[in-house]
Every structure is written in C-alpha cells, then in structure tokens.
Amino acid sequence: MEASALDINLLKKINKEALIDVLNSVHGSKTLVLDPSLAGPLGLITEVSLLKQHGVDKMFWLEPGPLASSTTNIVYLCRPKVNYVKTIADHIKRHAKQSLNHNYTLVLVPRLSSLISRLLEEEGVLGDINITAYNLQFLPVAEDVFRWRMSLLSKIYGMDGDESVVYDSAQALITIQKLFGSFPRLLGKGDHAATYLPQARTPETPSSNFDSLIVIDRRVDMITPLLTQLTYEGLIDELLGIKNSHVELPASLVSPPDATETFPSTLCVAEKRDEEEISLSSSDALSWN
Numbered sequence: 001m002e003a004s005a006l007d008i009n010l011l012k013k014i015n016k017e018a019l020i021d022v023l024n025s026v027h028g029s030k031t032l033v034l035d036p037s038l039a040g041p042l043g044l045i046t047e048v049s050l051l052k053q054h055g056v057d058k059m060f061w062l063e064p065g066p067l068a069s070s071t072t073n074i075v076y077l078c079r080p081k082v083n084y085v086k087t088i089a090d091h092i093k094r095h096a097k098q099s100l101n102h103n104y105t106l107v108l109v110p111r112l113s114s115l116i117s118r119l120l121e122e123e124g125v126l127g128d129i130n131i132t133a134y135n136l137q138f139l140p141v142a143e144d145v146f147r148w149r150m151s152l153l154s155k156i157y158g159m160d161g162d163e164s165v166v167y168d169s170a171q172a173l174i175t176i177q178k179l180f181g182s183f184p185r186l187l188g189k190g191d192h193a194a195t196y197l198p199q200a201r202t203p204e205t206p207s208s209n210f211d212s213l214i215v216i217d218r219r220v221d222m223i224t225p226l227l228t229q230l231t232y233e234g235l236i237d238e239l240l241g242i243k244n245s246h247v248e249l250p251a252s253l254v255s256p257p258d259a260t261e262t263f264p265s266t267l268c269v270a271e272k273r274d275e276e277e278i279s280l281s282s283s284d285a286l287s288w289n
Contacts, residue, residue: 006180006209008144008146010179011138011139011146011175011176011179012045012139014137014175015136015139016045018134018135018136019045022077022107022134023051023054023056023075025105025132026055026073026075026105027073028071028072028073029055029057029072029073030055030057030071030075031056031058031059031060031071031073031074032051032056032058032059032060032077033060033061033074033075033077033091034059034060034061035077035078035079035109036061036062036063038079038136040243040244040246041136042136043246044139044244044245045139055073056075058070062076062078062084062088063087066091066094067091067094069102071102072101073102073103074091074103074105075105075107076088076104076105076106077109077134078106079109080115080116082119086119086123088106088120088125088129089123089124089125092104092128092129093123093124093125103130104128104129104130105131106120106129107132108131108132108133108134109133109134109136110133110134110135110136110137110168110171111133111168112133116131137171137172137175138173148169148172166192166195166199167199169196173200174202177200177202177204177207178202178204180207180209181204181205181206181207181208181209182201182202182204182205182206182207183200183206183210183212184206184207184211185211185212186200186201186212186213186215187212187213187214189214189215189216190216190218190219192217192219193215193216193217196215197215
C-alpha cells in the first residue's frame with residue numbers, strides 16, 4: 001500500500017476533537033489529573049498548549065496522596081483501574097474533610113464501565129462525581145503506521161482473559177472503515193483473530209484503498225519479539241528504548257527543544273531535566289529509510 005493511500009492524520013484529528021469536546025464539557029478553568037500511562041499516547045495527538053486553550057490550568061499525575069487544586073473543576077482522565085478509583089475516592093474524601101468545594105469529573109478511556117461506577121458507589125463518592133468517556137482509538141505514529149493505544153494488550157488478554165480489549169480494538173477498526181471504506185477481505189490466524197474479525201465487520205462500501213485486513217494472534221508466533229532488531233530504528237530501540245515514538249537522549253547531545261510543550265511519555269521523563277525527549281518520525285531530519 002502506498003504511503004499516500006490513506007490520510008491517517010484523520011485519526012489524529014478525530015482523537016483530538018474528541019478530547020477537546022470532553023474538556024469543553026467542563027466549563028471554566030480546570031485541573032487535569034492524568035493517568036501516567038496515557039501521557040505518551042496523548043502526546044501523539046495533542047500538545048499541552050492546546051489543553052491550556054481549553055481551560056486546563058494545571059496538570060498532575062494520578063497517584064496516591066493529597067491533591068492540591070486551585071481550580072473549582074477537577075478532571076480525572078484515566079483507564080478504568082481499581083487503584084485509580086480508590087485514589088480518586090481518597091481525593092474527594094480528603095477535600096470534603098477540609099471543606100473544599102470542587103466539581104469532579106471522571107473521564108474513562110476508552111469507555112464507561114459499570115464496575116467503576118459500582119466501586120465509586122462502594123466508596124461513597126458516586127454522587128460527588130460526574131462520569132463520562134473519551135474513546136481514544138488507533139494512534140498515528142508515522143505516515144503509514146498506526147497503533148492501538150493500549151500497551152501490554154497481549155499480556156492483558158492472554159493472561160487475564162479480558163475480552164473487552166478485543167471489543168475496543170474492533171470498534172476502533174470500525175471507525176477506520178467508516179473513514180476509508182470496509183475491507184473487502186478479512187483474514188486471520190489464531191483463536192483471538194477468530195474472535196476479533198466478526199466484530200470488525202461493517203456494512204460500509206468496500207474500500208478502494210486496500211483489499212485485505214490480516215489479523216495475526218500474537219500467540220501463534222511468540223519467537224519473533226525475542227529476536228534482535230536489525231533496522232536502524234530497531235537498534236535505537238534495543239539500545240535506548242523507544243516509547244510512543246520518542247527516545248530519551250542526554251540534553252548535551254541534542255539541540256534546544258522546540259518551544260511547543262509536549263507530553264512526557266513517562267513520569268520519570270518529566271522529572272529528569274538532564275535528558276530531552278526526541279520525536280522519531282519519517283518527517284524527522286534524520287532519515288529512517
């Protein structure tokens with residue numbers, strides 16, 4: 001498939017507009033409390049400056065301990081995890097004891113969860129928080145490559161048997177077919193692929209941009225990920241590690257960063273001032289061909 005066959009920046013636009021809609025639904029200045037694992041994916045679709053334009057006054061990582069917010073509105077953006085729910089409930093209870101008045105909004109990625117609502121009810125704070133969802137889907141990492149937002153997808157599904165990830169990724173694939181047309185042929189290898197493909201079918205007009213979708217269950221080939229990468233970018237990943245299309249390098253080796261603020265891919269990156277995070281893409285001055 002030619003690099004120009006699909007404008008995958010449309011996916012970036014959809015994800016960005018959905019995030020803006022979520023932020024704009026909370027009127028006024030707001031404090032954004034972010035799941036650290038979402039910082040990298042969000043960094044692929046938006047910048048901190050855009051969040052500020054839509055009312056984000058301050059940002060904090062979602063972690064245990066007290067939360068000091070100077071804004072009335074507090075927005076939590078996170079995956080539906082039990083430990084995050086307990087942390088959020090603890091924040092709300094602490095503020096209540098201190099007679100602090102805040103409006104709380106919980107934004108779950110990628111969709112609402114009845115389990116999370118039940119946990120908040122058990123914690124006694126369900127009535128104090130509004131719950132909505134942000135459907136973050138496939139993320140463009142290059143002109144001809146996009147990836148699913150969830151790291152450890154194979155581990156989650158393979159070890160825990162949580163089939164919700166299959167549903168969520170199938171919904172993301174349906175979005176792609178709505179944009180570019182349906183896949184004329186669906187091919188799969190492995191048990192998980194057999195579960196995935198029926199959920200990814202759509203009645204859309206067949207696409208003229210591609211002729212097939214091939215889904216391979218990771219479990220049918222567990223050896224390949226263990227091999228040493230021999231491409232130029234692969235060697236950088238082996239030696240330095242690439243996270244969300246970014247690599248950390250000593251500040252002394254790179255030029256001053258661009259003025260545009262970006263999300264750090266991990267919490268430790270934000271704390272390390274002696275390192276810079278460099279974006280890797282096909283449009284970079286350093287050629288990956």
